[in-house]
Amino acid sequence: MFHAFLMDSRLYDRQFNDARYLIYNLIAIDEHGHGGTTGSRRDFTFRDTASDSLQLLTILGIDRFYVLGTSQGGHIAFHMALLEPQRIKGLILLGATAYAATEQRKVAQSKLRDKWCETKIPSEELLLVKAASFGGPTRVGERVYEKVKQMWIERYAGPDGYDPALNCLRNRDDLDDRLGDINVPALVLHGSDDQYYPTKDAKTWSSKLPNLWKFEIVEQGLHYLSFTEPGAEVCAKLIPEFIKQTL
Numbered sequence: 125m126f127h128a129f130l131m132d133s134r135l136y137d138r139q140f141n142d143a144r145y146l147i148y149n150l151i152a153i154d155e156h157g158h159g160g161t162t163g164s165r166r167d168f169t170f171r172d173t174a175s176d177s178l179q180l181l182t183i184l185g186i187d188r189f190y191v192l193g194t195s196q197g198g199h200i201a202f203h204m205a206l207l208e209p210q211r212i213k214g215l216i217l218l219g220a221t222a223y224a225a226t227e228q229r230k231v232a233q234s235k236l237r238d239k240w241c242e243t244k245i246p247s248e249e250l251l252l253v254k255a256a257s258f259g260g261p262t263r264v265g266e267r268v269y270e271k272v273k274q275m276w277i278e279r280y281a282g283p284d285g286y287d288p289a290l291n292c293l294r295n296r297d298d299l300d301d302r303l304g305d306i307n308v309p310a311l312v313l314h315g316s317d318d319q320y321y322p323t324k325d326a327k328t329w330s331s332k333l334p335n336l337w338k339f340e341i342v343e344q345g346l347h348y349l350s351f352t353e354p355g356a357e358v359c360a361k362l363i364p365e366f367i368k369q370t371l
Contacts, residue, residue, distance in 0.1 A: 125152040126173075126197030128219075128257065128348055129293050130280050131272075132159030135194060135351055144360050148367075151184075153177050155200065157289040159279065166288040170196065170296055174203035178211070190367060192216040194348060195257075195320070196292075202299050205306045214309040214337070214370045216363060218349040221321045222329040224298035237290055241283045251276060256319055258348040303332040309370040311337050311362060315345025315355055337366055 127135040133152030139145050140152075154161040156168040156176070177200070181189065190213045193201035198220025205212045225233070236253070240246045251273050252260055261269035280286050310333045314326040323341050330339045342349060342358045349355030 125150065126155060126177075126191070126193040126200045127152070127158065128195035128197060130158070130254065130276060130286075130289060131194075131348075132275065132279070134159075134271075134275070135348065138356055139350060139359075142356075142360060144364065149186075151181075151186075151189075153180065155197070157292060166291075168288070168292055170199040170292060171203045171207075174200045174207055178204060178208055181211075187211060188213055190214045190216060192218070192363075193220055194218045194350060195220060196296070198222075199296055199299070202302070202306065205308050206299075206302060209306070209308060212308045214311065214366065215306070216366065217310060217312045217330075218355070218359070219314060219318055219321060219347045220312070221325065222299045222303055222332075223325065224296055225294050230294050233290060233294055237286060240281075241286055245277055245281055257346065258351050259346050263346065263352050300329060300332070303329060304334060307334050309335045309337045309366070311366040312339045313342055313345070313349055313355070313358065313362065314340075315342050315347060315349050317344055318347045320347050337370060338362070 125133070125136050127133060132154045136150070136152045140150055155173045188211050191201040191204050193199070198217040201215050201217060202222065205215055236250070240250055254276065255261070255269065255272070258264055280289070310330070312326065312330040314321070314323050316323060327339060330336055340362070342355050345355040345358070346352050350359045
């Protein structure tokens with residue numbers, strides 16, 4: 125399972141603690157530039173994370189598996205399916221996109237980056253802007269929000285913590301022309317209230333997947349679908365059904 129921008133594997137704590145997922149061997153990986161994955165390299169790509177994750181799973185003795193990705197994690201899932209399709213049982217794509225970043229989005233990201241990095245610790249206002257991905261404290265509660273906020277401050281404050289991850293996100297490949305090469309089963313879920321990637325775009329690119337099992341818009345779902353309700357409940361119902369039918 126691969127997380128979203130400026131998050132880490134704890135994005136999936138809810139799934140690890142949900143009894144409905146106990147029959148699965150869940151593995152959440154911190155991507156390059158995120159969480160506990162550290163190193164001197166600053167110019168990594170999503171393809172690098174995909175390739176290194178495939179090597180990690182080989183070392184763990186796991187030959188075939190499903191790949192779940194939220195937001196940018198979906199891009200990593202795409203790359204894994206393109207690199208070693210024979211190992212991928214299926215893709216589960218939550219609030220994802222197959223497209224490169226638009227110039228308009230890059231400008232907005234740069235402005236947010238400059239504000240984030242102009243102080244040692246990002247302002248509360250900026251932290252709340254970032255929290256729009258999951259609806260902020262009103263959707264996840266103050267306790268969960270405080271944990272996420274502390275993680276942002278400890279791991280992603282300042283240019284050293286922020287820039288490598290942002291550059292990877294901004295410079296991602298446009299995979300629209302490669303979707304036809306991804307023949308593994310795919311479940312695509314997208315929140316109707318996703319503020320980052322339009323549902324119409326998700327419907328368009330997902331229709332190009334040759335083995336699309338289901339595309340569903342989750343009403344009132346946010347960008348981090350599995351992190352908040354009602355998306356988490358929809359995931360808990362559809363993911364087991366998807367796996368059961370595609371094993």
